[in-house]
Amino acid sequence: DADVTQTPRNRITKTGKRIMLECSQTKGHDRMYWYRQDPGLGLRLIYYSFDVKDINKGEISDGYSVSRQAQAKFSLSLESAIPNQTALYFCATSDPGGREMNEQFFGPGTRLTVL
Amino acid sequence: AQSVAQPEDQVNVAEGNPLTVKCTYSVSGNPYLFWYVQYPNRGLQFLLKYITGDNLVKGSYGFEAEFNKSQTSFHLKKPSALVSDSALYFCAVRDRGSTLGRLYFGRGTQLTVWP
Numbered sequence: 001d002a003d004v005t006q007t008p009r010n011r012i013t014k015t016g017k018r019i020m021l022e023c024s025q026t027k028g029h030d031r032m033y034w035y036r037q038d039p040g041l042g043l044r045l046i047y048y049s050f051d052v053k054d055i056n057k058g059e060i061s062d063g064y065s066v067s068r069q070a071q072a073k074f075s076l077s078l079e080s081a082i083p084n085q086t087a088l089y090f091c092a093t094s095d096p097g098g099r100e101m102n103e104q105f106f107g108p109g110t111r112l113t114v115l
Numbered sequence: 116a117q118s119v120a121q122p123e124d125q126v127n128v129a130e131g132n133p134l135t136v137k138c139t140y141s142v143s144g145n146p147y148l149f150w151y152v153q154y155p156n157r158g159l160q161f162l163l164k165y166i167t168g169d170n171l172v173k174g175s176y177g178f179e180a181e182f183n184k185s186q187t188s189f190h191l192k193k194p195s196a197l198v199s200d201s202a203l204y205f206c207a208v209r210d211r212g213s214t215l216g217r218l219y220f221g222r223g224t225q226l227t228v229w230p
Binding site: 040041042044048101104106107109 | 149
């Protein structure tokens with residue numbers, strides 16, 4: 001999925017530290033999403049953005065914030081990391097094209113460990 | 116409320132045998148349905164989707180899925196499994212009446228194909 005890139009791919013940090021995860025895409029899509037994946041829980045939506053000026057909370061936004069710096073960039077921040085934020089984080093994009101049938105394209109993920 | 120259930124955490128099949136990964140959904144309106152696959156240390160890859168029309172949808176890598184409106188199911192199938200099909204599979208749903216564009220994912224089913 002080279003069209004959607006995430007940095008860093010792995011990160012180990014300590015409780016209380018501020019962390020930023022970055023996502024960039026070259027697909028030209030307006031919509032971008034941040035998910036976290038936990039074993040046995042599937043993917044849960046943290047935040048989503050339909051364009052640079054439109055950002056919405058997902059089902060588990062507490063403890064997270066986002067910034068949509070440009071159409072191609074969508075960053076996720078943990079202001080004060082805690083151990084239960086240890087997870088695999090995915091960025092995704094989609095192009096609605098006026099319809100809701102289009103699939104989402106995922107980045108390779110960032111594995112975050114909070115000690 | 117929208118939700119997806121994948122009743123089996125694990126599915127084990129022998130190579131060459133047919134495989135089925137089950138998915139049932141709940142949406143307030145009519146659904147768009149998706150299947151994704153996740154290989155180890157990779158992001159999610161789109162397999163196939165149901166939009167409208169023929170209830171049998173064909174996708175990548177020889178996979179297909181059957182939409183059953185009365186049973187609210189969208190089971191993933193493949194006539195002859197390969198060892199390389201071993202991965203984590205996610206079903207996802209979107210209400211076609213929604214403008215939010217959000218996908219709701221199941222918890223995932225780990226498919227293991229043994230030689």
